[in-house]
Amino acid sequence: MLSIKDSKLLKNQCYINGQWHDADSGATLAVINPADGSELGTVPNISPAQVKQAIDAANQAWGAWRAKTAGERAGILRKWYELIMENQEDLAVLMTAEQGKPLAEAKGEIAYGASFVEWFAEEGKRIYGDTIPAHQQGTRILVLKEPVGVCAAITPWNFPSAMITRKAAPALAAGCVMIVKPASQTPLSALALAELADRAGISPGVFSVITGSSPVIGKELTEDSRVRKLSFTGSTDTGKLLMQQCAGTVKKISLELGGNAPFIVFDDADIDAAVQGAIICKYRNSGQTCVCANRILVQDRVYDEFAGKFIKAVESLKVSSGFEQGAQQGPMIDIPAVEKAERLIDDALSKGAVLLTGGKRHHLGGTFFEPTVLGSVTPDMQIASQETFGPVGPLFRFKTEEQAIEMANNTDYGLAAYFYSRDMGRMWRVSEGLEYGMVGINTGIISTVAAPFGGIKQSGVGREGSRYGIEEYIEIKYLCISMIDK
């Protein structure tokens, strides 16, 4: 039994048009605690007709929601933010139970997720239009910014709360309405957010959370022309599929997909700081983060020093249930995730990599995995080109700055990159040379509500957070007013 103060936050129904619903058929999906395999509850596996009902409700709710002033919407969103923060502890418990991350990380994610609601409540008040010098006498040109309309969000299990608010908050602030389909592994965090949205006074239909089979729900959401936009965070393969499905109705899309982040340590770096940065960048959330360091590139001269200190720090990480005091690495999300880590390690070792620590399932059993470091990794190994999404840190060796940039860019992904250096000229050269949407310099953590999050190449389309994030939910309408001199 989960220990939460407000038992009404634990839901087993989905939230459509301001009401809680079972599936028409009564079908359910089980939600599993990855730390011990126990069942935490069930959620409805809804029918295509119920997805249509959610779209009907959203479409109907849109008019009244967009007609509110930005200030009125901001007041309601502010209330939602406050309720999320008041319930931070309970929401974190739900998250750790269904996702596995340490409770301290879960609390951090709740605050991070709430920060998008607070930020965009304010940002919605500053959606300014434009006037443009006209091209002829007696004419004026105006640019209006209008909400896109009914939006859908499909979100992943690795950040079960923040990936919802990062999409829903700018949408609602801009005057759009949103239907969210969370990952099947982590629907409880999403449904708890819906309960709090309800308490905050977000009107029926403005924010719905639906659960069930992803291909079925995805098809309904992408084929319905009333849904004007899809925002997705998840794997590149699923993102490509959804992009294709959205083509039929030419929807706007935002895609936040996979990464293959290089983490470069130059020989002028502060090595201790680089080790700390690499630990947090690689092992937070058990390595299941799209901006996690995926390849650690270390310059020849400092390779041995960095490797020695890094291995020591990795070996000191506490692996346990996320609820245990001091937990630093919880279980992985499921067995396929463990098998993927094993596959990548086996491939690397068979091609000449060296196991420096870890490398196998943890003695705690289930989906716990040892924090792992591989040395002498080379670009021909699968781990160099695939997103590991696990606690495996592969060390690559490089000689020159040019070689580091070339190795870093040698991937189809372009989400986040990191490097450590104390040379100002190098900071500019390398920042400009890296083909990535985000670059962390002398830091392993770059996520904040204040900055634009997103990637290039096959890592996605669009940006989330910051003042840029709200533009994803705005259409531009141009007015050409003539004959004003008559």
Ligand SMILES: NC(=O)C1=CN([C@@H]2O[C@H](COP(=O)(O)OP(=O)(O)OC[C@H]3O[C@@H](n4cnc5c(N)ncnc54)[C@H](OP(=O)(O)O)[C@@H]3O)[C@@H](O)[C@H]2O)C=CC1
């Ligand atoms: N960029 C990122 O942040 C993430 C990257 N990944 C990467 O993807 C790998 C696999 O993870 P996985 O969970 O399978 O990622 P997916 O991309 O498959 O899942 C993410 C979301 O997409 C949904 N989804 C899956 N298939 C469809 C579909 N056909 N139509 C509509 N929605 C769909 C899922 O729903 P449901 O759960 O119900 O199937 C979930 O809500 C990971 O190992 C990692 O490399 C994974 C998650 C996040």
Ligand SMILES: O=C(O)CCCC(=O)O
């Ligand atoms: O992994 C992701 O999908 C998002 C990363 C969360 C963040 O750091 O903002």
